[in-house]
Amino acid sequence: MLLEVHDLHVKAGGDEIIRGISLSIGEHETHILMGPNGSGKTTLLKAIMGLRGIEIEDGHILFNGEDITWKPPHVRARMGLAMMFQNPPRIKGVTLSDVIREIERRYGKPEDDLGNLVEISSLRNRSLHVGYSGGEIKQVEILLTILQKPRLALLDEPDSGVDVENLRRLGEAMNTMAERASLLIITHTGGILKYLRKVDKAHVIVEGRMICSGHSEEIIPLVLENGFDGISGREGCATG
């Protein structure tokens, strides 16, 4: 397994947000993560990435067999984890070019020509995410994530607030990534799904618990049609 999360309990702002979640992702697998607003999806990704501001209470995280539960984010990043942020910080004075340069210095130049994946030339000399439109933030986040050449990319709502044309491009970007990496993608609408070549599994989080894990083609239609009520215990749903 590339990623193994075992019975993870996570606190944020003093409250227990993740209440015992387990999850395994193999090499070159694409997983979808769904769940209501505030159910803990972003918090789970932050815990896997090791970001500050959340506290791991119990459980552990293995990446490529190595226990990374207490490793700082940059060590995880260098091991091959990368994250596309749902709400990235706005960083005044540090331009997109600056950040691209820092990433390329560590990960080398990109193997693919990313020019047609994301259109960022007009943003290069602007402070990172300061005053960017919603769609621009998504494009930049996916680009930076790709530049890190991840083995596992954590993608937090790549498809929210994105127009059809950009959605198609983001989908292509993800397919390119999926050739070399595993993906864990949070989506509400499933908008990105029709552009993805391959999806393996889907998971549903409600109130910090994984109430359903299984084959994506069984679970996703259930959620999109019926919402989250009554998913648990349905056929094809395992609990983790």
Add this chain to the structure above:
Amino acid sequence: MASVGGKDVRPADIRGRALRALGKRSTYGVDVDVAKYLGVSKGKSTDSLTKLGIGRRELFSSASYVQADEAVLQTFVAESLRSLGVTMMPLHEALGRIGRYYWGLIDVDEDKYTALAELSGQGVYIKIPRDVHVKAPIYTCFVISTAGIAQPVHNLVVVEDGAELNLVTACSSSAAGLHVGVTELYVGAGAKVTYTMIHNWAEGTHSRPRTGARLADGSRLDMYYVNLNPGASLQTMPTVEIGARSSFYSASVLLASGSSSLDVGTSAMVSGEGGRAEIISKIIARDTSDVVSRTEILARAPGTRGHTECSGLMLSDDASIRTIPALESRSPTAELSHEAAIGRVDEEAISYLMARGLSEDEAIALLVRGFAIIELGELPLPVEKSLRSALRALAIKATG
């Protein structure tokens, strides 16, 4: 306002006022016992200047004045400028022709430091005649190379109507001393001036710049101030008077380190209709340094605009920053605003950059560099380069 007779003699009344003010403390900043610094020395080494990226090429491109300790090492004006009437000479040689400008913007007896500058008789006079545009930067450099000495100078800069000047002042020291730099800057109607100050003092140095500027109608002054090392103490509060439809922009970035004590600020008085002032001040404080940052805009005429922005970045638990922004309006049609913020490096941004592969120290270094970025207006390329490299050096020093 002081006025001076025709002869190149230091006017006795001004001298008298200076002598009487030698014990007068400044309103702000820690007090320096100037008597301790009254040794005489003729320094020679200007090595500390090269660290600021100012070498022969810069100094001999248009005009330059270099003083080390009390010795004037160089006064150079390119022939092409000389023929246009551009003047640069030691101030004492110009006394006969600068009558109404001499101590016209700053009181000679404001404090012991201005007094000292008058009594030392050193400094430089620069004049750009009417409608002459000097694009290439003119440099004035003040270096302290002998420990324990005072370097009091009085500079007078006159940019006549419609003229243009890009002035760069580089100050540095390789030994601890006392630097007092009085600068009076007259910007004529329709004239355009950029004034860039890059300072890097040795540990233990005290500096007391005293700057006064007056902008005649329809003129523009952009002032940049980068201080990589303020030494033991620094107190300065340039005052700028802004005429009708004139605009003043000031951007400063200061790094306070060690146990240095800073009291810095800018005061702009917009006295002409439609005048504008914008003051941006950035302070980075580390170690046990202590900084007071004052910004002040006084609107005295209709239709004026003023904005001040002061941000402080705390890199240490033992440092302190206090910002004192003041706005005062005497016109209902004046628009004044201020923003101030003090904080440490944003945790969320550090965490984000770490997730992109940067170590914590690398992330902080990048963020500090970003904090120190200031918007640069139109500047000659070499000046822009010097400023950018000074800002980079400052960020490296801040986190190193």
